[in-house]
Amino acid sequence: MDELSSASPVSFAEFPAVSTAEWQARLARELKGRDPATLRWPLPDGFSLEPFYHREALVALGGPPAPLPHPTAPWLNVPSLNVPAGQDGRLQIEQAADALARGADGMHFVCHDAATFDVAYLAERLPLASTFVGYTTTAAPDALLGRLVDAAPGTALRGFLRFAPGAVPAGAELADYRAGLRRCVRLATAMPDFRALAVNGAFFGNRGATATQQIAFSLNTAAALLAELPNDETPAAEVAAALHLHIAVMPGYFLEIAKLRALRRLWATLLHAFGLPAELNASLRIHTTTATWTQTTLDAHTNLLRHTTEAMSAVLGGADSLSVAPFDCLFADSNEFSARLARNLSVLLREEAGLGRVQDPAAGSYYLETLTDQLAREAWALFQRIEVAGGLTQMRGQLLEEIKTVANETFRRIASGHQVVVGTNRFQNPHENFSFHPKKLLRSAEFDVTRAAYPTEVLRLATALHFERRDRKSKRAAVVLLGANTNQVILESFLQMLQAHERPELAASHPAGTLSLLYSSAEEATLMYATPEQFRRFARFIYQIPTEKQQFIPPALLSADLATMHEAVRVFGFQEMKVQGYTTEEVLARLQGRQVPPVTA
Structure with a gap:
């Protein structure tokens, strides 16, 4: 390690520098008269990617941006477990204890009826003071958090709470939930490693939103929470400190890396707009999940490959924690085989690929820095348009319609073959035997x-x-x-x-x-x-x-x-x-x- 740290910088002086003009001239020769513009890659976000980027790209950005804040430790491997309505969760708690002994760093319980979740048994089986645990509930988030605090008195919980009220974005109907969410903030004030308010960007991503829409609408959600929740008992800084992001990551490798980086960059802008301390930006946590939007039931093992790309994008983009879904979760009951593959994917990326050893792997990349900047600019403009029109609470229907329009276009691209879904509309297995009915x-x-x-x-x-x-x-x-x-x-x-x-x-x-x-x-x-x-x-x-x-x-x-x-x-x-x-x-x-x-x- 000492030899590596004292080594002189790598130099490629023996290779002559090539200017952008020279690259463009070479490109024109290779295309033999075709328009270089045909190599541009149009994105659903409304702008195109260039066929190559050069050092001038960083000059256009005002110089290389500073590396983004990144966790001091590698991301946490946090599998998700569904707790069906009517169940007390004991089975899932036992599965969580086993997963923690087999490579998981934490657990995320998705409770479809949090009132029946056995928090006393949870506190008995898992060391909550040292274990990162997330909870998703569809109702009464303050009641669940209150029960957790009572079940582990004097314990500073680690993890997060996500309130997912159903068919609307979190924050869209705050009038009904303000008191409960404020109580969540107050209950978690003395727990610096527990985030009690979630900005559920996965809600948008898993309905087909573009990367720009996911960023912008997540910021609109956060703005609604920051505008509506603070009062005399719950200061704005405490609300901001309680916030964290839930983001679904798609297979578009570089686009997804840039999406997470743009979110971190714009988070600082959002906090500044609300007059909040800049240091809160450094404490932002992003929890990522592999996307349900891109999963398939046909040729389901291809989901393993999608999840690998999505997981790599998440960790290289700076995720603090990651949930990889089992490849067969669309149609199969929870089982050890697919759960183990999902859990070990994150372990392999960290332990064998070493992806958690660099602070901001994309920093300085001509392409990724430019893409991050483009996404940030487009998303901030969209965010501002929604805010001017009344914000999330007033524009909820419009947001969902805009996502629906994009999703329908995706359906058409898949149907026409212009967007490939391996195993579904291209390279199908005509003799596939379904493992489900x-x-x-x-x-x-x-x-x-x-x-x-x-x-x-x-x-x-x-x-x-x-x-x-x-x-x-x-x-x-x-x-x-x-x-x-x-x-x-x-x-x-x-x-x-x-x-x-x-x-x-x-x-x-x-x-x-x-x-x-x-x-x-x-x-x-x-x-x-x-x-x-x-x-x-x-x-x-x-x-x-x-x-x-x-x-x-x-x-x-x-x-x-x-x-x-x-x-x-x-x-x-x-x-x-x-x-x-x-x-x-x-x-x-x-x-x-x-x-x-x-x-x-």
Whole structure:
């Protein structure tokens, strides 16, 4: 180590310096007349990345930026465990104790009913004074934290508390939660290693937001908390000290590194805008998770590769803690095999790759410093636009609509093949044997439908059920809700799978705002569409749900005897989607990578 620290700087003086102009001239020669602009990489964020960056990029930034604050110790490996509603969490607490003995540095309990979580057993089984523990709750965060304090009297907890109220961003409806969140701040005041307020940026990322939107909307969330929570008993500085960030990290390697760095940089700007001490910026904690948005059920082992890229981006971007999800968490119950792979991914990056030994690995990179600056500028402008219009509390609906627009564009790119999802829309395994039952998964209320690959993979799962029904000569029929506007996805996906010479003129998609359905029996499969009201009435009829029951939410998979289903489809007026020149059977087979045998006389 002494030899390394006293070694002279590495010099490459034997290589002549190459200017930007010389690189551009070489680039022009290699392109043989093509426009160099074709090498730019456009991002959904509204700007493009250049094909190369040079030292002038740092000059444009006013010189190399100072390295960002970084943890003095490597990031913490903090797996997540779901505690289902109605359970006391003892099973998950035992799993946590085992994980801590096998390479985990902490644990994150996602409590779907925090009132039943056995905090006394937690305090008995885990040394809370020295163990980093996070808690997510959907209701009454102050009640959970109060119970934790009572269960471990005199103990300064380590970790975080995240309040995730459901279908809205944290901070969007503060009027209902201000008193509880203030109490959380006061309870955690004497706990310097516990962050009681979360800025849930993962909420935006896991719904398909761009990197710029994730940064900006996270800052809008923080601004709402800083504006609404402080009062005479809870000073603004205490609120700021209690805040931490939850961020979902995607597979876009360099973009994600820059996203975390831009967030740290803008955090200082936000604190300054509120007149808060600059030293609070150095104490900011960022908890990262692998994204649910990019996970797939098809060829699920590819999630291991996505998670590796996401985890590397997180730690190189300066994350303080990291949760890597099991590769099969979309469809499988918690199991030791996938949990161990997820836990060991972080261990390998730290112990074998040594990624935690450098303060700010991206510092000085022409490309990453420029990208960090671009994201910061774009995100701050978006943040300001939202604040001028009334902030998160007033603009919540607009924020969600902007994310929905971006997400729908992602669905279209995946359907057309312009955005590759390995194993789902490219390099599929046509002979894949599912380790889960598609029917059970589609009927499950826990099945995550807010993912980029969902419109494509749900069609694959539904058609798998059809082929299975056909092979078994089932006397029943089913209607699978594929989703809104999924017929357009079907059309675009099918078009991509045809050879250029055989691409037919495809029929126009069904009207906007309708739902896509797959009607399937042993004899036939038909792609159809219906209005949301038609589908609701149809589902009530099939399951004999009275119309006066207003809260009925139709499941994605409806099944009945063949005669009942056939008559209901006719009565409720579902329309067939036409793919000219091809039968529905041929379309489904193509989408699954199967060949349809020719019809013989």
